[in-house]
Amino acid sequence: MANNMADDLIGRVVEELRRQVPTSADFDACVMARVQDTRIRGEEVQDASPARLDWLAAAWSWLRRPRTLRVSPLGALGVVAAAVLLLVAGRVLAGRTAAGSRAVAAAPAARGTAPITTAASHGGLEMVRFVLLAPRAHSVAVAGDFNNWRVGRTMMRRSSAAGLWTVDVPLRPGRYTYTFVVDGTRWVPDPVAPREIADDFGAPSSVLAVPAREGGGA
């Protein structure tokens, strides 16, 4: 019973599917017009790239083609003068930039009032120059590990009217702490040298590291 009902349903579905669907009279014409339109657009897209390539090829060809350039002597002189002018201006600008860099780099050392410590080789020892600018001082000494911290042992000489005090001390490579002593009583650390981290006595000391020469023993 159930099988008969199913067969009947299937038969009706098949019949419905086989039935012709009515279309309008211009259906075929409409479809063909759409197909034609799509084909034309595709050709346009495909044609775009070759056109651009043609333009580039033409430009390249124009650039490569040799030409005769006619320039009067006056015009040539003008071109050369302009080139020289550009070159000189460039060098002047570069010089100004370099001068600015040097000024910045030299700024820390340009603090003229600060003492300077320099080292120069001297027969196994390193000659260290201590410098202090103290215009109002009557005497300046340097005391440190290298002279048992004796205040009067290493006196500095006034080497300029501006109040520049200097002394050269031969030292072995190593680490030393020191302080300047102005007028026998005032302890002044070296303003440009690193301070010793531990200030045990309320008067900071400076640290000097005398490096060993390359290839030499410390």
Place this chain on the structure above:
Amino acid sequence: MRYRLGAALLGLVLVAAPLLAQQEARLDGRVDAATRARLTVVLDSAHAAGLPADPLVNKALEGASKGATGDRIVAAVRRLAADMTRARTALGAASTAELVAGAAAIHGGADPALLNRLRTQRPGASLEVALAVLTDLMARGVPADTATRAVVALVGTRARDAELVAFRRNVEEDIALGAPAAAATVVRLPASAMIVFAQPGVIGSSPSLHQAAAPRRP
């Protein structure tokens, strides 16, 4: 074998004892008798612990020259001996200059574990310059942790002593021009060292790169 060891120790004592006496003699006439007696105890203890007497005597002489009281001189010498002991623990076998610079770094807040790392990075080679650069940076105001991590990073990338000195000079120049000390230190690190410096957990665990590089508010 036992006799040889005993003879070596006896020889060491015979050589070292006069050296200690020589160092202590530098205190003659520089401190009062009571201070001298207390200093002798400290120096003998330091000598027994294998510490060099020279930096301790220098510290005492510095205090005497600067007019410090006996108590203050003894306290400073004790403090230095303690710092040198910690430095030696961190550095292992070390020269006098290394011990003094290490002691200064530890006194300034450097982590002894990072000093130990320096030693493992340069086994058998001198750390004198590296430690001097470290203490100089700290003396210029670079936070102890930033300075230590920077030097450890540089040594870890096999920077030579000359490069360490150049690094310190550059940082000092930047600070002199007004840059915050920590930022100048980080900025001046070469790229290879910066990678090591910035890697969390590679060197310690404290301040991050951003913290170190952040400019301080005036």
